[in-house]
Amino acid sequence: MPRILVTGGAGYIGSHTAHLLRRRGYETTIVDDLSRGHAHNVEGFPFHRLNLRDTAALTAILREGSFDAVIHFAAFIAVGESAQAPELYFLNNTGGSFSLLEAMATAGINRLVFSSTAAVYGTPESTPIPEDARIAPVSPYGESKVMVERALEWMDRYRGLRSVVLRYFNACGADPESPLGEEHDPETHLIPLLLRAVLTSEPVTIFGEDYPTDDGTCIRDYIHVRDLAEAHILAVDHLLRGGASKVYNAGVGQGYSVKEVIRAVEGVTGRSVPFRVGPRREGDPPALVASSTRLQTELGWKPKYTSLAAIVETAWRFASRQAR
Ligand SMILES: NC(=O)c1ccc[n+]([C@@H]2O[C@H](COP(=O)([O-])OP(=O)(O)OC[C@H]3O[C@@H](n4cnc5c(N)ncnc54)[C@H](O)[C@@H]3O)[C@@H](O)[C@H]2O)c1
DSSP, X not given: OOEEEEETTTSHHXXXXXXXXXXXXXXXXXXXXXXXXXXXXXXXXXXXXXOTTOHHHHHHHHHHHTOSEEEEOOSOOOHHHHHHXXXXXXXXXXXXXXXXXHHHHHHTOOEXXXXXXXXXXXXXXXXXXXXXXXOOOSSHHHHHHHHHXXXXXXXXXXXXXXXXXXXXXXXXXXXXXXXXXOOOSSOOOHHHHHHXXXXXXXXXXXXXXXXXXXXXXXXXXXXXXXXXXXXXXXXXXXXXXXXXXXXXXXXXXXXXXXXXXXXXXXXXXSSOOOEEEEOOOTTOOXXXXXXXXXXXXXXXXXXXXXXXXXXXXXXHHXXXXXXX
């Protein structure tokens, strides 16, 4: 079976993908510095605790493991934090990725799946957003990913590195077949924050209700983490078959407003969500919805979690288990 190195596999999406790869029989090794991830997510995996910027150590791991491909999740992910400390995001996300590219080139590994983000589009001119929409990030976080995407184009041309870039929309939910779930610290994502508010009765703040949307709150495209993990497996299989470099949106193509998500949480938990409305957050576009036809038609991806209730159900199971 193929040998896959997963960077950032102690984190939320990386751990879900690593577990699914292993269940499907791929030999899966994880690299993570545990700066934002959790040791319990890598239990039972070959694991190297390492910062990606340690190019020499990374090269040695890549050489010894004779990997067929790398799936690269490791990054910092908070838009707000990136505005407070842009240098941290360029150093860790862009610098970490460049170090990985150097290590892969030295070790002769030339297949990479890269975690990018809808944040590369900034405030889009229209939705749903196709992959060839204007790239215009409005945060250092988004820019830190754009720089890597551009480097990958050059690495393809001059180094023969084939990559699949997946631009995720809002990853959410928890794996129904494992104890994994979303555990960011601090948590900035809507569904776990709403569930925490339900469990603690502490009101959660939602950012703005004066957007030009039906109910005034922001609309986002929620993609279940299990469906996202499946997209990574399809992407890596494409590269292992000798496929060309590609860029795909990873979203369902359906948008839900913050208030619709609140109602879904109330429906699943049977409790009301205590919340207050705060001011808008800088750089939050009114609507971010993917055009996801390219991923579906070219790689045969088909999301299974297409209703908010089904998504929230899995996140609620995880959150209530954690609270026990
Ligand atoms: N969560 C989302 O909704 C979302 C949306 C769009 C894109 N993404 C991208 O998906 C990827 C994974 O996101 P996540 O939600 O699982 O985040 P996460 O914070 O849960 O996981 C990231 C992991 O990377 C590790 N890491 C960070 N920098 C590292 C470095 N320099 N060296 C080694 N390890 C390092 C952290 O310790 C952590 O375990 C990120 O690249 C993120 O930008 C996430």
